[in-house]
Each structure stands twice: as C-alpha cells, then as structure tokens.
Amino acid sequence: MTAALAEPISPTRDRRRSAFATLVRTEAILNVREIIPLLWGTGFPIALLVVMGAFSSGPDKSLGGFSLVASYEPILIAFSIATFALQGVPVVLAGYRERGILRRLNATPVGAGRLLGAQLTVCLAFTLVSVVGIVVVGRLAFGVALPGQPAGFCLAVVLAAAAMLGLGLLVAALARTGRVAGAAGTMLFLPLMFFAGLWTPQATMSAALRRIGDDTPLGAAVAALQHSMSGQWPSASGLAVLAGYAVVLGLLAWRFFRWE
Amino acid sequence: MSAVVPALDIAHLRKTYGRKVAVDDLSLRVAEGEIFGILGANGAGKTTTVECAEGLRRPDGGSVRVFGVDPYTDRRAARALVGAQLQESQLQDKLTVAEALSLYASFYPEQADTEKLLARLGLTGARNTRYKKLSGGQKQRLSIALALVGRPRLVVFDELTTGLDPAARRESWQLVRDLRDDGATVLLVTHYADEAERLCDQVALFQAGRVAACGRPAELIAAAEAAGGAGYPGRLTLDDAIVALTADRPADRRSAAAGRLTSVALSTNELSTNELSTGEAS
Numbered sequence: 001m002t003a004a005l006a007e008p009i010s011p012t013r014d015r016r017r018s019a020f021a022t023l024v025r026t027e028a029i030l031n032v033r034e035i036i037p038l039l040w041g042t043g044f045p046i047a048l049l050v051v052m053g054a055f056s057s058g059p060d061k062s063l064g065g066f067s068l069v070a071s072y073e074p075i076l077i078a079f080s081i082a083t084f085a086l087q088g089v090p091v092v093l094a095g096y097r098e099r100g101i102l103r104r105l106n107a108t109p110v111g112a113g114r115l116l117g118a119q120l121t122v123c124l125a126f127t128l129v130s131v132v133g134i135v136v137v138g139r140l141a142f143g144v145a146l147p148g149q150p151a152g153f154c155l156a157v158v159l160a161a162a163a164m165l166g167l168g169l170l171v172a173a174l175a176r177t178g179r180v181a182g183a184a185g186t187m188l189f190l191p192l193m194f195f196a197g198l199w200t201p202q203a204t205m206s207a208a209l210r211r212i213g214d215d216t217p218l219g220a221a222v223a224a225l226q227h228s229m230s231g232q233w234p235s236a237s238g239l240a241v242l243a244g245y246a247v248v249l250g251l252l253a254w255r256f257f258r259w260e
Numbered sequence: 261m262s263a264v265v266p267a268l269d270i271a272h273l274r275k276t277y278g279r280k281v282a283v284d285d286l287s288l289r290v291a292e293g294e295i296f297g298i299l300g301a302n303g304a305g306k307t308t309t310v311e312c313a314e315g316l317r318r319p320d321g322g323s324v325r326v327f328g329v330d331p332y333t334d335r336r337a338a339r340a341l342v343g344a345q346l347q348e349s350q351l352q353d354k355l356t357v358a359e360a361l362s363l364y365a366s367f368y369p370e371q372a373d374t375e376k377l378l379a380r381l382g383l384t385g386a387r388n389t390r391y392k393k394l395s396g397g398q399k400q401r402l403s404i405a406l407a408l409v410g411r412p413r414l415v416v417f418d419e420l421t422t423g424l425d426p427a428a429r430r431e432s433w434q435l436v437r438d439l440r441d442d443g444a445t446v447l448l449v450t451h452y453a454d455e456a457e458r459l460c461d462q463v464a465l466f467q468a469g470r471v472a473a474c475g476r477p478a479e480l481i482a483a484a485e486a487a488g489g490a491g492y493p494g495r496l497t498l499d500d501a502i503v504a505l506t507a508d509r510p511a512d513r514r515s516a517a518a519g520r521l522t523s524v525a526l527s528t529n530e531l532s533t534n535e536l537s538t539g540e541a542s
Contacts, residue, residue: 022366026359033354100349107314107344108410109336110367 023118041083042130045076053142064203074225080130085164090171095178148231159242160221166249173256195219267445274321284469297456300466343412353392368410453499
C-alpha cells in the first residue's frame, strides 16, 4: 500500500516529454474540446468566404478593381486572427486565473509563465492553420490569386497576430473573470472589425474613415494584407502601426498581468 | 544533530498585505519525517505562511528555507521539493484525470508512478473522467495526487479534510501517515483540533500572525493544564488547550464563556468556537 507512493519510475530520457511540449499538447486538446472558439475562428471565416465566392462576379471598380471574394479575403484573415487572439486567449487566461489554475502552476517547478507561452503557441498555430485554410480555399474554389508578395504577407500576418495578442493579453490582465474577459473581447472585436472593413470594405469607406482605420490595428492589418496579396510590399507605416500596437499593448499587459 | 537540515525553517517571517499585517515575526522549524500541524483561527496567518514556503508569496522580512533552499530566489529547486495541495484551486473542466496527472508529472525531475498513485487514491475508475464530472471527493483526491506526483520531500496540505465526511477524513489521515512512513515530511494546515491531536507529531498554534504555542499535542495539553485548565473540570483535549493557550491576555474575564464554548466544540470538533471567543473579546 505505502509502496505505491514511494516507488519511483525511471523515466528514460527520450520517452519523457518536456514539460512545455506536454503543456502545448494539453492546451491544444482543451482548445479543440472547447470547439466553439474554433468554429468561430476557423469555420466561420471559411464559410463566409464560400458565401462571398458564390456571390462574387469578377472585378468590381467600387472595390478597387478586386472581385468581392478577393477583396474580402484579407478581411476574413483579420477576422480569424482577431477571433483567436481577442475572444479565445483572454477568456481562457482570465478563467485560469479565476479558478486558481495559474496559482497552482506557480507552485510547480515549471511555473505559470510556461502555460502562458503554451497558450500563445496554440493560439498562433490555430491562427496560421486558419489563414492557410482561407488562402487555399480562396485559391482552389474561387481562383483568388495566392499572395503575390509572400514574405510581406507572412510579416503582415505575424505582426497583426502580435498586435491582437497584445490586446488580448491586456484584456486578460485587466478582466477579473473569464466572463468579463469574453464580454470585453467582443466589445473590442466589433469596432476593430468595422475598421477592418467587415461591413463596408475599406475601398468603399470615406477618406476620413479610412484615415482613422489606418491607425487601428485591424485597419492597418487589412491594408497590409491587401498590398502583399496584390504583389506589393506592405507600407512601412502600416507595419509600424502594427508593431507599435504589439509592443505597447504587450508591455501594458506585462505591467498589469496578475497570476491570482 | 545540529547539522541536520530541517525540512522547513522559517525565521522571523513577516508578510503584509497593504496595511494589514498577516504574519509578524513568525518562526517555526519542521524536522524531516514528521507530521507538523498548523492550527489557528481564520486570518491567523496559516495560509500566508505555507504560501511563503511554497514560493507563492515573497516574504517582506525574515527567511524561509525548504531543506536549506530559498523558495523565492531558487524557485525551481524548491518547488521540486514541495508538493502543494492548495485551497480553492481547480483544474480545467475538460481535462481528464489521467491527462492532469501526466501533465503535472511532466513538470518534475522525479516522477511517481501515476498508475499506482491513481490506484492509491481510488481514482483508477475515473481516469478518463473530465474534471467537471468528478464528485467533490474525487476532485479533492485528484488535487492530492497532483501534490504527490513529483515525489515531494515536503507535502503541504492546506485544509485537507475540510468538507469531507468522517470516513473520507479517516482515509485522508491514513494517507498522511503512509506518506510519513515513506519518509516524506507533511505540513498540515487544519481547522480541526482532533485531527491534529491524532495525526501530528508537532503542532504550532497560530494567533494573529505569530506562533502562540508550539509542541507535541500532549505537551500543549500539559501546558494548558499548568496554566489553569479550561475553566471546568475534566481531562483536557487539544481543543481545550488551544482555547487556553491562544486566549488574549487577560483571559480571566471571559474564561467562563470560553469554557462553555469549548464544551460545544467537543461535540463538533471544530476550532471555530475559538474564533467566536476571540471575536467576543474584540
């Protein structure tokens, strides 16, 4: 009876998964089991893309010479990035804090910082899978050209994700509960998606609105994605806006984050 | 003997939250291999003290050493030595018992056999059950399993048996004894004097952020008898001793009331009567 507690097992080095890999795997499994955020972040933008594709009829002057589906692709990519970073991460992390999970992890040699890292890794992985999914479905089903400037496109995706994760972490830092984090995430998501052009694409916005939009993270993200998809290098000012949001929001989140 | 490193050595610990002083100049020493009980009213500084030992809180003053290691500056080493069962900490709803155990096992350099641990805690049948679907007792046993999965040398149980039925409490006591027999040191924060009296080799009575008295249960009872007893005839229990030894000075004006309350405590085995009597005084 007592031997059960005393007896060690000898973990062979190659079979022992590192703590971080196990954390990432566990967080990924939990995210898949949660399913609803995954449907919103991956399923919904792709479904919307298919609907757009069905109604799309060649290049449209009012959309800056793009077809409907091509002009919406960067918007849907921004939608996916924002959903995972702003509606997924804060709810999970604030919930973990609320339930004492972060505190419990801080009582182990690994610490809760590693869990934060695992959560961000999983969020980025899911985001990238969705972005690739959107681009591939756009290409195969509706003939939308692949990004003409792939490096610029990847940079825009990464910086957009970093900016939105900065915001998501700040929400997680300031919200007391998972529920509050979810509500705050959604309240930020809607205006940010407006400037991304979800309801009226940027090409159809007034000049004043578009100027404001260029200084919002998702407005800048969609412009940078649009440029790189049509073969140009994204504007330096747009990338700088994204990087600025990532750094400032990230630092604020760092400053205010509490483990319990 | 002086060369032996204590499992836990706390000297002049001070911890404040804003203006509130939670722990003030508190010292205690836990020898390796003993079951050490910490008793005291709510707000006496019990949880704050063990959280400093677990490395969850940074002391404002004094020193804390776990087997000679500072839990705050040498976190990783200290936390590998300590297994913590925390109050009010939950797990992810959709995490299964087996997943939780192998996840926490991956955090530690030395790992217990998770299958045997599941069996010992009666969780083998629930291994694929998600946390949300576990009963309260199963959740409690899982939190114990997670505290033990890293083969800790010091195990900290914060209110291990609060909310358990009498049979489950006795099972937990047996587990604590087994741990000690295996060579682990156990720090037991409890509200129950009868639990401490039956289980603990040493008991520290906390009061207002200090150690009011410390010793073997029998020694504490003897000290209380020497100090004049509980104010009514009969052999003292540790419960009586706690009331007598942690009473505010001067205690005379409410010793009669304390005696009446203690007789109530004998039937409920709860320390909360002590809170009642101190509350009355203030």
